[in-house]
Amino acid sequence: MSTMPTPAQTATRAKAVLAAVLADEEFGAFEAATLEYSSDWQCFTGFPVIERWSLDTDKGPLFTEGLRALALKAAVFGLTGDEHLAEVAVAVPVDEMTHAMIAQPQLFARIADRTGFKLIHQTDQEHTDYEVGDFTHRAYRLAWGEPPARYWLPKGEVDRRVTILTERYAAIGMDRAGREHDIAFTSA
Template sequence: MQEVTATISRPAPEKVAERAREIFADMQADPEFSRLWDTCRKYSSDWTDYTGYPIISEYDAIADAPELFKATTRAMAIKSAVYELTDGNERAAEIPLPVPVDVMSHALTAQFTLLCRMQKRLGIQFVHMTDMEEGAGGGTWDHGDYTHQVYKAAFGDVNPRYWIGSAETERRRKILDGVYAGIGVTERGKRVSIPLATTAA
C-alpha cells in the first residue's frame, strides 16, 4: 500500500525501509564516512541557529552531535531510497523530518565535495531541497507519519530527544521567541536589532 498525500505518492514503508537499510550500510562502509562525521562534528561553531537545535532541551553541541549525526544519515538513506524507488521524484523524497534532524542535514549537505564523491561511489542520490519541504520552517514531522513508519521499520525506535513532534516543536519555539525578543532577535532569527556600532578609537 502506498501513501498518497495530495499529488505525492510514496512506496510502502516496508519497501523503502529495506532499501534504506542497504543504503545506510553502504554509506557506513564508504571510505570517507568517518570524514563526513568529523566535518559535521566540527561544523557547530560556524552555524547560526535560533530555532532548530535550541528546541532540544539542554542542547549541547558536542554531546548531542553523535546521535544527531546517526539519525540524520539514516534519514538521508531513507530519502535516497524514496528517490530511487519513485524514479527520481524529488518531492516524494523530501520527506518530513523533525527540526533538529533537518538542521543537521544542512551541516551534512554543506560537505558538498565529499558527498558528491560518495554518491558516485555508491551509485545513489542524496536529496535535500528546501523548496520541496512540506512546511515553511520545518516542524511538519510528527509521530506515526510516513517518515516515522519507515524509520522504525528500517532502524527501530526514534530517539525522542531529537524526534520532536510538530505541536511540541511549535510550543518550544514560542518559548524561544519570547527569550530572543528581549535581546532584539525577532521573526525567528530573520531580523536582528542589536546595537553593534562602535565609536572610533
C-alpha cells in the same frame, strides 16, 4: 506518476543505503568535516528546540539521525525516481543536521556516486512536519527501531517550543526568533 513505496520497502532500501555510506572509504572524513562545521550552526529555531541543547553532547547522535533521514529520502527516490515524493517529513532538529551534512558537497557527492544513491534535499520542497505515526516514522521504525524522541519532535511540539524561544529571544532584543536585532556595534 510514481506512487509512494511502502514503509517496509523504504526501510529495506534505507538500511542498504546507510550501510553503504557507513562503509565508504571517505565516510570518516565526511563525518569529521560535518561535525567540525559546528561553529557555523547558527539557526535559532532548529537545534535549540531540543530540550537542554548541547552542541558537544548532541552533535554525534544528531549526525546519526541526519544520516538516517537522508537514507530514507534516498530510499524513496531510489524506489520511485520522484524527488517530490522523496522529500519525506523530517523533524526540525534532524533537518538542521542534514544541512550541516550538505555543507560538505564534494565529500558527500563522491560518497553518493560510489554508493549509488541520490542525495535528496531541497529547502523549498522539504517537509519539517514530522508526526509520530506518519510515513517517515513507520519506515524509520522498520529500519532502525523507535526514533529518539529527543530529536524526532512532532511539528506541534516544535511549534510550541519555537514560541517559547521566540519570546525569550525577544526579551534580549533578538526579534523574529533571532532573525533580526537592533544592536549597533559602534565603538565607544
